[in-house]
Amino acid sequence: MRLIARLLILSLPLFSLSSEAETVSDLYQVREPVASQQPEERDAALGRALQTLVLRLTGDREAVKSPALAELRQDPQQIISRYGYEEDRLLVDFDPVSTDRSLRQAGLSLWGANRPAILAWWLNDASDGSSLVGDGQSSATLLRQAAQHRGLPLWLPIADLNEQLLATAENLGATEPEALRDASERYAADALLAVRAREDNGQWQAQWRLWVDDTREQGKVKGADQA
Template identity: 65%
Template sequence: MRILVRLFVLCLALSAAPSFAAVVANLYQVREPVASQTPEERDAALVRAFDTLVQRLTGDAGAAQSQALAGLRAEPQQVISQYGYEGQEIVVDFDPATTERSLRQAGLALWGANRPAILAWWLNNSLEGSSLVGDGQPSADPLQRAAQHRGLPLRLPLADLGEQLLGTSDNLTASQPDASLLESVERYGADALLAVDAHEQDGQWQASWQLWLGDSREQGTVKAGDEQGLADAVMLAVGERLAPRFAASPSAASHLTLQVQGADLARYAELSRLLEPFDAHLQLVEGDTLVFRVNASPEQLRAQLSLARLEEMPAPQAQAPQDEPGVAQPAPALVPRGDRLYFHW
C-alpha cells in the first residue's frame, strides 16, 4: 500500500517522454490459406500455423523444425486452444501459456508482445509508374497482412503529395536516410524506419530494404512472385534481424535489479508494460525513482528499455567514510554490482 501511495504522490504531472513501442495484437492467432476443409488439408495447415507462430515468437524461421520441437510439431493440437474457418483461411488460436512453456522447455529464446513500431516507406515501381504506399490505400493491404502474419507492428505514412516527392528510390536506397524520413518516425509514433524500394519485372517482384533502429542499420534484398509474397518476405527478414535484440534464451536470463529515475504515473504504467515479459516486481518507490526486480539478460533489458527512450547511467559511486581524528578507518569493501542497472528518462 505504501508503494501505491508513493506512486500517486510522484504523479504530480502525467506528461511523459513519448514511448512508441507497440503491443502486437493477436500474437497467438495465426491465419493460413487452405484449399479445402478436408482432414488432410486441415492437418497440414495446422503445422504451417505452428511454424508461423514459432517464427513470430523466436524470430527464427527454422526453429520449428528443430529436433526439440519434433513431437510438438507432429501434433500441434497440444498447444492449440481452438481453430475455425473464415473463407479460404483457417484461423488457429494457440494457448499462450502452454505454447510459451513448451518453447522455453525446448531452450528457445522468446520475443514478447511489446515490439518496436515500424514506419514503412514502401515504394512500388512497375510498368505503370512509381507509387509510395500510403495508409488506407488498397496497396497497403498486402503490407499490413504480412506484418500481422510475421508479428510486427507496422505503420505507414499518409503518402500525400509532399511525401510522394520525398519517397523516391534515391532517398529510400541511400545508405544514410534523409533527415525528413527520420523526422517522420517520431511524427508517426514509431521506433524504427523501414525503407523499401520494390520493382516489378517480367511478372516477378524484387525489393531492397533497409531498417534503422537507433544507431543500427540492417539491409537486404528479397524476391517473390507477387506483391503479397514480397511483403511477407520483407517482414520475415526484418523480424529475423530484430528478434535477436529483444529475445533471450532461458539460460541467458538472470535476476537483475533495475533502478529508473524520472518516473511519474504515466511512465510507471509504460515501464510496467515493457517489463511484463521479465516477471518484473516493483521493490521500491523513492521520489521519482523506481526500483524493480526482473528476470532477464542485461542485453535484452537494455534493448527493451530503449523503446521507452530510457538512457543508461553509470552506477553511482559510494562515498568514502569521513575520517575521525584518532580513529583508524577500515578499507572500504569493493562489492561488484553487475546485477544492478541504472536508467533515467
C-alpha cells in the same frame, strides 16, 4: 505475400525494446490459407500455423526445427485451444500458457507482446508509374496482412503530396536515411524501413534498408507477383 513477409521477418532479431514499443494483439491467433477442408489439408495448415507462431514468438526461423519440438510438430493440437474455417483460411487459436511453457521447456527464448513499431516507406515502381504506399490505401492491405502474420507492428506514412515527392528511389536507396528521417519524426516509430519494389519482366523484386537505432541492415527479395 511471401515477398513482404520474408522482408518483414528479416528485421525481427534486430529490435530492442524501447519506451515507444507497441503492444501486439492476437499473437497466438494464426490464419493459414487452405485449398480445401480435407483432413490432410487441415493437418498441413496446422503444421504451418505452428511454424508461424514459433517464428512470431522467437524471431528465429530455425527454432521450429529444434529436436525438442519434434513431438509438438507431430501433433500441434497439444497446444491449440480451437480452430475453424474462415473462408479460404484456417483460423487457429493457440493456448498462450501451454505454448509458452512448451517453447521454454524446449530451451527457446521468447519475445513478448511489446514490440518496436516499424515505419515503412514502401515505393512501388510498376509499368504504370511509381507510388508510395500510404496509410488507408488499398495497396496497404498486403503489407498489413504480412505484418500481422509475423506479429510486427507496422505503420505507414499518410503519403500526402509532400511525402510522395520525398519518396524517390534515390532517397529510399540512400545509405543513410537523412531525407526520410526528418519526415518520419512526426510518426515517432522505433524502426525505419525503406523499400523500393520494382516490376521487371513480369516479376517483382525489392531492395530494402532497415534502421533501428545504430543498427543498419539491407537486402533484396524477389516475388512472382506483387502479392
